[in-house]
Amino acid sequence: MxxxxxxxxxxxxxxxxxxxCAGVDRAIEIVERALQKFGAPIYVRHEIVHNTFVVNDLKSQGAIFIEDLAEVPPGATLVFSAHGVSKAVQTEARERGFQVFDATCPLVTKVHVEVAKLAKEGYEFIMIGHKGHPEVEGTMGQLDHGIHLVEDVGDVAGVQPSQSDKLAVVTQTTLSVDDAAEITAAVKARFPNIREPKQQDICxxxxxxxxxxxxxxxxxxxxxxxxxxxxxxxxxxxxxxxxxxxxxxxxxxxxxxxxxxxxxxxxxxxxxxxxxxxxxxxxxxxxxxxxxxxxxxxxxxxxxxxxxxxxxxxxx
Structure with a gap:
């Protein structure tokens, strides 16, 4: 048999x-509309979303996926992926004079806005997420310093903020809900006064x-x-x-x-x-x-x- x-x-x-989801729908539509309006090629920093079929389909329509902005010719149209980018990438894109469309998921942007707002008030951050993931790199890149990454409960003990009076926690939006809750509990046990988001960051x-x-x-x-x-x-x-x-x-x-x-x-x-x-x-x-x-x-x-x-x- x-x-x-x-x-x-x-x-x-x-x-x-x-x-x-709505963020992925929006990101793909941004690339497709840019191709229709401005013609190929359209450059996209990082995979627009993490799916091989989607990326290959957009490549066939004329999208070019890059990691380094030096690969993009002057005057080109550039799209930031749904995962978001650091302040440094945004600044470099402006300085290079690209026409930029930001496909960052609005729920990721919400985290970026929260980080920027609280940083002005003197907060440091603990970010729960996976090292090397583009969303984590984008969120941590909103500030020059003051964001401490933890990937699991074991990492929490190693966090050494410069102060604990103004400390906030943020989360990668695509984590396991249960794992994030477990790590958050460990963070709160060590830093009882840590500030949490008004709404959870997981989308x-x-x-x-x-x-x-x-x-x-x-x-x-x-x-x-x-x-x-x-x-x-x-x-x-x-x-x-x-x-x-x-x-x-x-x-x-x-x-x-x-x-x-x-x-x-x-x-x-x-x-x-x-x-x-x-x-x-x-x-x-x-x-x-x-x-x-x-x-x-x-x-x-x-x-x-x-x-x-x-x-x-x-x-x-």
Whole structure:
């Protein structure tokens, strides 16, 4: 019997919500509109969102993704990715005279604004996030100094602020909600008077997708997450399912889906990170159906209606 013949999956359960969030929708539309209005090439600093399919699609339309602004010719149009950039990158772009459109997610911008406001009041910051992630680099780059990064509970003990009277905590928007809460508790235990954001920094879409996986994991035998390896929120979805005791795998495309993952499982849960397009979800559904699944059921879940405005200058 072949691997595919041995699969007995009968149902696919689709998480709700899943896939694109408002910030990702906006970022992709900014690049597409810039291409339509100004023509190719349009330069984008860093991947506009962390998804291979999306990036390759925009490349085919004439977008060029760069990391160093020195790669961008004078007078070119430049888009900042959804993850945000440091003050130094913003300054360099201005000095080089680029036409800039900022696709930073407004919920990331909210964190930047909070940091700038409190810094003027003399605050230092503890940032909960993953070292090297572009969002973390962008947020920490809002100030020259005074932001201390912690990645886990163990890092909290090593934080040495110059003072603790004015200390605030901020968070990468795409973290595990539960992990962030655990680290925040450790921060508050060490610094009881630390200032927290009025609203949590973890974005609504990250929260909603993680909540959906929690609900879904109780009903399925295995979870498949559509998302690229570089996507923080996609990785957190797969991690969450595993923590709940359900085998979970990430796929960047249908070619990544391995039949043996589904062997012996009758119900497959399927979700997608906030940067993964629905076209990939549909392709994975077709692939799993070809392996024997006979029904697809969508979970009840929150309907997201958030929409963010585009920057000025992109009306067609």
């Amino acid at each position: 072949s691997a595919e013949e041995g699969i007995v999956a009968t149902e696919i359960l689709l998480a709700e919500p899943r896939g694109f 609504y879409a990250t929260q909603n997708r993680q909540d959906a996986v929690k609900m879904m994991s109780r009903q399925v035998d295995v979870v498949i997450v559509v998302g690229s390896p570089t996507s923080s929120n996609s990785n957190r979805l797969a991690e969450l399912a595993r923590k709940l005791g359900v085998p979970s795998y990430m796929v960047d495309s249908i070619e990544d889906l391995r039949p043996e993952w589904l062997e012996g499982h009758t119900r497959v849960g399927l979700t997608a990170g906030a940067s993964a397009p629905e076209v990939l979800v549909k392709a994975v559904v077709r692939r799993i159906r070809s392996m024997g699944a006979v029904s697809v059921r969508k979970m009840d879940g929150i309907e997201e209606t958030v929409k963010f405005p585009l920057p000025k200058g992109l009306k067609l």
